[in-house]
Amino acid sequence: MEQGNVTKISSLGEFGLIKRLTESFPLKNDSSIKGVGDDAAVLKYDSENILVTTDLLLEGIHFDLTYVPLKHLGYKSAIVNFSDIYAMNGMPRQIVVSIGVSARFSVEHLEELYSGIRLACDIYGVDLVGGDTSASMTGLAISITCLGSAVNPVYRNGAKENDLICVSGDLGAAYMGLQLLEREKKLFEEGHDTRNEFSGKEYLIERQLKPEARKDVVEALAQKGIVPTSMIDISDGLSSELLHICTQSNKGCRIYEDKIPIDYQTAMQAEQFNMSLITAALNGGEDYELLFTVPLGKHDLVEAIPGIKIIGHITDESLGQAMITRDGNEIQLQAQGWNSLK
């Protein structure tokens, strides 16, 4: 964390701090009736389904402030919640944000964090409607709950035999970005000059520090009249998420190694690190892409959406969940995604 102006949080008090952090968040959605400032926010959703998701992010477990700028952290904290709402085929509408901060944080630090949250809210059309602000004994804790609306919510458990398995964007880049940042941190701590180390690797760093959620995919699906049979966002790796869909749908699957979308920078970096590229793509996590299934009859419609790749199909449960490698072998998919509790 850089040091600039320093205003002690205690000089504002809880209500002063909340006011300072939230006053530049105007309400944009019709469903937001009353935002920050009472015992609870008031919303009105009429006939739509309401979606609710929540994430708790803790310093030292989910983020490392030695290389994550607070503004980026705020942005990403919001995005990971929006992504869960898109994964239900919904649109995020409101968030409530709780933070716990230790004494080393100043008001300016929190303004940085909230500027990232505000940017995400502006871009994705979401309102900040409440939260809680507290001291913490150690480090920074961020808890965000996001509410959204869905006309046709899509679950993980609706995949049918012969459905096409589709994925947006490309996979493994955020994981490679994390490896790069961790390596640079280590080199920096050992006294090396690490400037300009990221030239030509900007995409990997950006995918790790400033991911986006796939609002555009949900909009494109709606525009083409496609309601996926199942959907999930890829936060713990393709393999782990596809297993969730198969397990909850009681189905098997076949995906094809040569169909899995991977960016050029990701491939180059895997080679430089002498790491398995396909492992990074299958198990890397933090991609925040959408993984979904559609009936076979939607093949041409879904293929026409920019950035969507068809990577395989759903099978009967008895066939298990497997990937066909480039050389034609079948390997079982395994959930090796990131898990803070392991």
Place this chain on the structure above:
Amino acid sequence: MEQGNVTKISSLGEFGLIKRLTESFPLKNDSSIKGVGDDAAVLKYDSENILVTTDLLLEGIHFDLTYVPLKHLGYKSAIVNFSDIYAMNGMPRQIVVSIGVSARFSVEHLEELYSGIRLACDIYGVDLVGGDTSASMTGLAISITCLGSAVNPVYRNGAKENDLICVSGDLGAAYMGLQLLEREKKLFEEGHDTRNEFSGKEYLIERQLKPEARKDVVEALAQKGIVPTSMIDISDGLSSELLHICTQSNKGCRIYEDKIPIDYQTAMQAEQFNMSLITAALNGGEDYELLFTVPLGKHDLVEAIPGIKIIGHITDESLGQAMITRDGNEIQLQAQGWNSLK
């Protein structure tokens, strides 16, 4: 924390842990369409207003596990959120619960915590519909977001001149309970035998460790057709909360010291500790009683509700916010409530 059977959290993994903790929470409300197990919960509220409130509770700041049993902590964590919904004249319907746990916690510890959350949900008719489970570097973090419904939401800003100021239950007991527990902790740490120290003080301990939220008051008001002009729950002390109502309503107030409801045990304990009883009642906090205003014409109706006391009235803003003491003096109300950021 007592030690009994010990199952390592890592032996279950994140999904196994979530399943174990949440499988005994059946959905009770029509508005809960889909609970735990997908990217987001799905709710349906039809034409009612949706209320959203959130609280972040951190070990060492909000609770001390040396004297707070985990089951009580779970219960209280839920109750404080329900209380915010009642304070909006609503009914809590759903919660999402996120926890961050350090390595010293076992699965059995978390089951204790969740048994308290479940008890609160059972008694108050609330569904657990989602959450997040994570490791933490130090201590326990609990973040709960509660959703509720309200036909007539009541804000803090609607108090009118001459409205009656009403409060439920009695004040200051939870604060006295906290002082007792802190004193016993100190004595215990110094090697004294502290058994049986709480005889005759059970009410104070219970108000601190196992508070209740005032569902009954919201129901009684509805039954009598009373919609308060303003309402807030008393978490930071009567004085601080009444100032919120006055400030947001642009009004003054007069309350009367001899009308403020105080339990016998609270009064006895204040004397034993040689503390100011009225200060405990005004600024103690954690009472989770409801403070509300009603039009003068509702005097007889509101007075007939068991456990409601009329303690004063709303005035023009120019008269300020003051309490009339037993000897007829006027003292300005001040916000000295509990604030973790001070």
